[in-house]
Amino acid sequence: MKPDFNFEISHFQSSNTVNGCPSKNQPEYAFIGRSNVGKSSLINSILGKKVAFTSSKPGKTQLINHFEVNKKWWLVDLPGYGYAKISKQKRKEIIDRADNYFQKRGIQLVAVFFLIDIRIKPQKIDLEKMEWLVNNNIYFIRTFTKCDKLSVDKIKKHVESYNRCMKQKNWNKVPETIITSSKNKIGKKEIVQKIEQLNNQYFDFLSKTT
Ligand SMILES: Nc1nc2c(ncn2[C@@H]2O[C@H](COP(=O)(O)OP(=O)(O)OP(=O)(O)O)[C@@H](O)[C@H]2O)c(=O)[nH]1
Numbered sequence: 001m002k003p004d005f006n007f008e009i010s011h012f013q014s015s016n017t018v019n020g021c022p023s024k025n026q027p028e029y030a031f032i033g034r035s036n037v038g039k040s041s042l043i044n045s046i047l048g049k050k051v052a053f054t055s056s057k058p059g060k061t062q063l064i065n066h067f068e069v070n071k072k073w074w075l076v077d078l079p080g081y082g083y084a085k086i087s088k089q090k091r092k093e094i095i096d097r098a099d100n101y102f103q104k105r106g107i108q109l110v111a112v113f114f115l116i117d118i119r120i121k122p123q124k125i126d127l128e129k130m131e132w133l134v135n136n137n138i139y140f141i142r143t144f145t146k147c148d149k150l151s152v153d154k155i156k157k158h159v160e161s162y163n164r165c166m167k168q169k170n171w172n173k174v175p176e177t178i179i180t181s182s183k184n185k186i187g188k189k190e191i192v193q194k195i196e197q198l199n200n201q202y203f204d205f206l207s208k209t210t
Pocket residue numbers: 033034035036037038039040041042053054055056057058059060061062078079080081145146147148149180181182183184
């Protein structure tokens with residue numbers, strides 16, 4: 001079925017802590033990855049509106065930002081990790097904020113889009129974070145970004161070599177993957193379809209348990 005791209009932002013909320021996040025029990029989808037990987041840009045590309053702040057300088061997003069879509073579900077823009085040009089204490093505060101969000105948010109956090117810049121070879125910090133998500137039972141989709149920067153052939157080769165690296169590191173199954181570019185809207189349809197499918201499962205589950 002063709003996805004519906006008609007999105008209205010019905011509410012926006014910026015939170016300092018996980019306890020301050022919206023409490024409507026609606027499904028949400030978080031975007032994480034290293035600073036500057038393109039989280040905020042991908043959210044804007046999916047929604048077809050400039051709602052999340054983007055910057056060519058890493059470290060732009062520092063809080064937990066919730067965008068309510070069509071009064072029904074949410075996209076969550078989080079601070080990136082691996083950003084070096086802030087004090088150690090500030091960096092720890094930001095990382096703790098995001099980690100706390102993942103560990104305490106509960107079932108309404110339906111899925112995570114884990115962003116990786118397609119041009120960069122596998123980084124220890126990314127591999128460790130993906131492992132951390134698995135160990136915390138958080139479902140994620142590996143999402144390569146900035147794919148407009150490479151040819152189709154190079155994208156294919158990069159993904160294959162990333163997969164080989166993960167297998168060498170004892171991943172017995174490579175994660176579900178989406179190739180994206182915010183610049184030319186590659187992958188937008190796949191992401192929206194995935195969200196629609198997961199929304200249906202979430203509301204189906206809720207209707208059976210409440
Ligand atoms: N060519 C290209 N550039 C992109 C794409 N997505 C993001 N960018 C650029 O990458 C830079 C960072 O984008 P952001 O969306 O702010 O990145 P972020 O992950 O939200 O960064 P932080 O909030 O600092 O963690 C900006 O200069 C964007 O224009 C893309 O798909 N293609």
